[in-house]
Each structure stands twice: as C-alpha cells, then as structure tokens.
Amino acid sequence: MDQRPEQKGLLHERYSRQLLFAPIGEQGQRRLLDSKVCIVGMGALGTVLANHMVRAGVGYVRLVDRDYVEASNLQRQMLYDERDVLEMYPKAVAAERKLRQINSSVHIEAVVTDVTLSNVDTLLDGMDLVLDGTDNFRTRFLLNDACYRAGIPFTYGGAVSSRGMSALFVPGRTPCLRCFIQSGDSAGETCDTIGVIGPVVDIVASYQAVEAMKLLVGDEAHRRSSLVTFDIWHNRFYELSFGEPLPDCPCCQLRHYPALEWQSEEQAVSLCGRDTVQIASYGKPLDLELWRSRLERVAVTVTSNPFLLRVELPEGERLVLFAEGRVLVQGTSDAVRAKSLYARYIGN
Structure with a gap:
C-alpha cells in the first residue's frame, strides 16, 4: 500500500468508513489490499x-x-x-x-x-x-x-x-x-x-x-x-x-x-434441477467461429458472442458451446439423450 501522496489520499477517501472501524483500521486495510x-x-x-x-x-x-x-x-x-x-x-x-x-x-x-x-x-x-x-x-x-x-x-x-x-x-x-x-x-x-x-x-x-x-x-x-x-x-x-x-x-x-484421488472425470454431468447436461472435453478448445459456420446449416437459430455459441436445435433442445471445450445441452436432464445430441452435432 505504498502509493504516491495523491493515491494515498484517494484510498483513504474510498475506504474512510472502513478505516474508522477499529478492528480494521489502516493496518487491516493494508492487509486487505495485499x-x-x-x-x-x-x-x-x-x-x-x-x-x-x-x-x-x-x-x-x-x-x-x-x-x-x-x-x-x-x-x-x-x-x-x-x-x-x-x-x-x-x-x-x-x-x-x-x-x-x-x-x-x-x-x-x-x-x-x-x-x-x-x-x-x-x-x-x-x-x-x-x-x-x-x-x-x-x-x-x-x-x-x-x-x-x-x-x-x-x-x-x-x-x-x-x-x-x-x-x-x-x-x-x-x-x-x-x-x-x-x-x-x-x-x-x-x-x-x-x-x-x-x-x-x-x-x-x-x-x-x-x-x-x-x-x-x-x-x-x-x-x-x-x-x-x-x-x-x-x-x-x-x-x-x-x-x-x-x-x-x-x-x-x-x-x-x-x-x-485421480479418476477419469465424467464427460457428461447432469446439473441438478437445471434440465441441463454438461459435456466436457477438457483440454480440447472449441473454435466458436468454425462451429458457428457448421451449425448454422442445421440449427433453428444460432447466436454468439466472443465467449460462447448458443444453438437452438430442431429437436427442441439447445446447445451452448464454450471456447474452452465445454458444451451445455439444455432442455434435458437425461445424460444418454444429451450425449446422443452431442454426438450428432459435435461428434466424438
């Protein structure tokens, strides 16, 4: 917490009420900042x-x-x-x-x-x-x-x-x-x-x-x-x-x-109460632009941002693809059904 005088003044203003609280004070605030x-x-x-x-x-x-x-x-x-x-x-x-x-x-x-x-x-x-x-x-x-x-x-x-x-x-x-x-x-x-x-x-x-x-x-x-x-x-x-x-x-x-304890991590995990199954290929990232071009041909709608791709399927379920390699199959809690849709549209 070693700042220039003007920086120190701003910090004291920002955390002034916390600094006044005796159990924290300036020493405690320094510890929080560190x-x-x-x-x-x-x-x-x-x-x-x-x-x-x-x-x-x-x-x-x-x-x-x-x-x-x-x-x-x-x-x-x-x-x-x-x-x-x-x-x-x-x-x-x-x-x-x-x-x-x-x-x-x-x-x-x-x-x-x-x-x-x-x-x-x-x-x-x-x-x-x-x-x-x-x-x-x-x-x-x-x-x-x-x-x-x-x-x-x-x-x-x-x-x-x-x-x-x-x-x-x-x-x-x-x-x-x-x-x-x-x-x-x-x-x-x-x-x-x-x-x-x-x-x-x-x-x-x-x-x-x-x-x-x-x-x-x-x-x-x-x-x-x-x-x-x-x-x-x-x-x-x-x-x-x-x-x-x-x-x-x-x-x-x-x-x-x-x-x-080491064990093979489950590829398909049902998210409790969510009507969603997560399927993960850890260490295998997904190129979202590539998958957008592929899935646009078969999906009802495809929407995306830099972080994920959301795909409405003709069957009624939805796929959500994340860049790090995970896919959410939304609309079902059945892992077998989710794996089937995953295999159909994403592959093994």
Whole structure:
C-alpha cells in the first residue's frame, strides 16, 4: 500500500468508513489490499461475495464460473442486468465488467471454466482464501480437499428456500467441511427445484464475507468457530460449535483427500434441477467461429458472442458451446439423450 501522496489520499477517501472501524483500521486495510482471494461460483452467493470483496479493497479477486447469465438469475444475482442476459455474457465476465466500474484500483480476473480435478490447483495457486459460491457438493468437496491439501482457508456457504448456512474452515486450526457433511446428495433440494428468496442469499454471503475480512486482516480473536444455520422465513437460528475434528475424517485428519484421488472425470454431468447436461472435453478448445459456420446449416437459430455459441436445435433442445471445450445441452436432464445430441452435432 505504498502509493504516491495523491493515491494515498484517494484510498483513504474510498475506504474512510472502513478505516474508522477499529478492528480494521489502516493496518487491516493494508492487509486487505495485499490479499488474494478466489471466488468459485458467480451465482447468487458469488455475486454478493464479489461485491463485498471488491468494495472492501481486497487487492486481487479471481472470479471463476462455468455458466452464463439468464433471465432467471436476475431475481437474486445482484451484479447482473438485462443487458447481460441479452448479450449472453458468461457470469464471470459480466461480473468483472460491473465490478471494474465499482473499484478500478483492485485487480479483478474473470475465469470462465468448470472447476475440476485437472485445474483446481492452478485456480487456487497463490490465493490467501477461497470463497464458496457454488451450488453443488461435488465442487464444494473438491474445493475443501484442495484447500486443505494446500493449506488455504475455505469459507463455505449454502442457501436454498429461506434457509442458509455458513462456516469458515482453516487448515490446521479447525475441522473441515467433511467433518460436518460427509456426503452431498446431488438429488436433494436446490434453488432450481424448491426456489430461493433473495434476502437469505445476502445474509449467507454477508456471513461469509465478514469472516473472510476477519481472516484477511488477521483478527483471529473474533473469528467465529462454529457453523451457523438459519431459516429467515420461519425465524430459526442454530449455531454448531466446531469442537474437535472427526478422528477418521479422510481430509483434515487422515489426509487422503478423496475428491483429489485421480479418476477419469465424467464427460457428461447432469446439473441438478437445471434440465441441463454438461459435456466436457477438457483440454480440447472449441473454435466458436468454425462451429458457428457448421451449425448454422442445421440449427433453428444460432447466436454468439466472443465467449460462447448458443444453438437452438430442431429437436427442441439447445446447445451452448464454450471456447474452452465445454458444451451445455439444455432442455434435458437425461445424460444418454444429451450425449446422443452431442454426438450428432459435435461428434466424438
């Protein structure tokens, strides 16, 4: 935070109310400006988290998301607007564009990809903290295990219906996510099956954000050592103290890291509640201009931007091609049907 006098003055003006808050002060602000965080998932939770991190002056914020903005997102995903929907912008890119207008003094990096065993270590490399904005336990367990292996703190958050939960997990200091949730049922309740209200998202992400700030400024004395759950519609609040880790936890105690054990990654994954199947050819990028010229001959409509290609098929489904090699088959949750359409139009 060594700036010229005029730069220092601008920073003091921007963060003046935060500097006046004694637990942060100037020293804490310096630490925030020197920090690097990775936010995985730029949906409802991720947009609130990114908004708080960027406005607070976290120096480097990496935004990672695999999806693009749709109209159904606007009810609760606070960084997006109707322009993003019309332009079919990837969420990470749309968020970066908006956040740069909010705080141009921090470094914001958008990464449009699915977090997988193949890239998780690269995405988390050099980060001081990972913030969970995901919507599935497959990715959460991957992040949990990768963070504990690398010694990176991980703040967990989840919201569905009017219920939320959050906790900050610190390798070597606290239990991990697996000590509380041994398995995630991808067929359980999701925002896409039973809905979610916007206020619970804001509350969960704000709990995550404040614990993140405590950690980044070094205020260990006031970090919360519990997992909180609540239902804001039915006025319920519970707090589960961390206590000791499970002695047989495969991650934080036995250090086996189940999510990081090498296995061939599934090519076709049904996205829970989305009526969408993701098919990925990792490491095999797609030339979107080439595929546009090919698919225009057989598709009902084809629309594109620099990041993706959206194709309405005669069969009624839709293909969304991403440059890094992923394809979403929208309109079906049947992996066999999705693979069939993929093979018909994209090939093996």
